[in-house]
Amino acid sequence: MTGDSSAARFTVAAPRTAPDPWRDLAERPVTVGGRELRLVHPRDSEALLDEEAFEREEFLPYWAQLWPSGIALARAVAALAGARVLATDWSADAVAFTAANASRNGASLRTAACSWTEPAPMLAQAPWDLVLAADVLYEARNGPQLLELLPRLVDEAGEVWIADPGRRPAERFLTATATPVSGWLRRSTQDRWFPQITLHRLRRRPGPAR
Ligand SMILES: C[S@@+](CC[C@H](N)C(=O)[O-])C[C@H]1O[C@@H](n2cnc3c(N)ncnc32)[C@H](O)[C@@H]1O
Numbered sequence: 001m002t003g004d005s006s007a008a009r010f011t012v013a014a015p016r017t018a019p020d021p022w023r024d025l026a027e028r029p030v031t032v033g034g035r036e037l038r039l040v041h042p043r044d045s046e047a048l049l050d051e052e053a054f055e056r057e058e059f060l061p062y063w064a065q066l067w068p069s070g071i072a073l074a075r076a077v078a079a080l081a082g083a084r085v086l087a088t089d090w091s092a093d094a095v096a097f098t099a100a101n102a103s104r105n106g107a108s109l110r111t112a113a114c115s116w117t118e119p120a121p122m123l124a125q126a127p128w129d130l131v132l133a134a135d136v137l138y139e140a141r142n143g144p145q146l147l148e149l150l151p152r153l154v155d156e157a158g159e160v161w162i163a164d165p166g167r168r169p170a171e172r173f174l175t176a177t178a179t180p181v182s183g184w185l186r187r188s189t190q191d192r193w194f195p196q197i198t199l200h201r202l203r204r205r206p207g208p209a210r
Pocket of ligand 1 (some may be wrong): 044053063064065066067068069070071088089090091094114115116117119134135136138142
């Protein structure tokens with residue numbers, strides 16, 4: 001924006017606008033539980049890189065891709081269809097796309113944009129019967145944040161299922177949940193369709209509250 005006055009001429013930078021994730025979309029069919037879902041997502045997730053968001057909290061738009069872990073997890077839970085679901089992500093765009101995809105495929109769910117370190121909307125209805133996450137152990141900081149959060153989301157009757165492609169930063173979380181002394185009982189199985197994906201099922205070990 002520019003302006004003139006008799007005394008001075010000045011220039012003000014235009015407000016920065018974040019990339020619009022709805023501008024250029026692709027649609028992808030995904031078969032889940034014998035049903036073909038049609039999911040929309042930004043065609044090019046790299047076009048959504050936002051330097052300011054990265055500076056602020058090292059945010060990268062990983063949500064905009066459809067990862068094999070997510071598909072594997074959706075297939076694993078298809079048999080549980082009919083549950084009441086709260087879908088969360090710290091990216092408001094991610095939850096907006098989740099809501100849009102649920103609606104266009106006839107599924108009903110609620111969404112909340114919240115981070116694992118500010119999880120009030122998730123805690124409000126805890127304990128949950130089942131907590132699902134796909135490909136969330138990809139950065140070193142994620143494991144400790146989830147180890148702190150997960151015991152607050154499920155009690156001994158609930159389960160946590162994490163589909164994971166085995167990236168190196170996941171090792172710390174997997175080591176920390178490997179033995180019952182951790183407070184978790186973990187069962188891990190290889191996915192049928194994507195051999196690189198492991199589905200980790202965790203249950204809290206019965207015992208005194210930690
Ligand atoms: C690799 S992507 C996987 C996306 C999807 N689950 C899938 O499998 O296709 C990781 C996801 O974790 C989300 N995420 C990362 N850190 C987070 C945090 N601290 N709180 C909430 N969500 C976070 C990202 O926004 C992104 O959607």
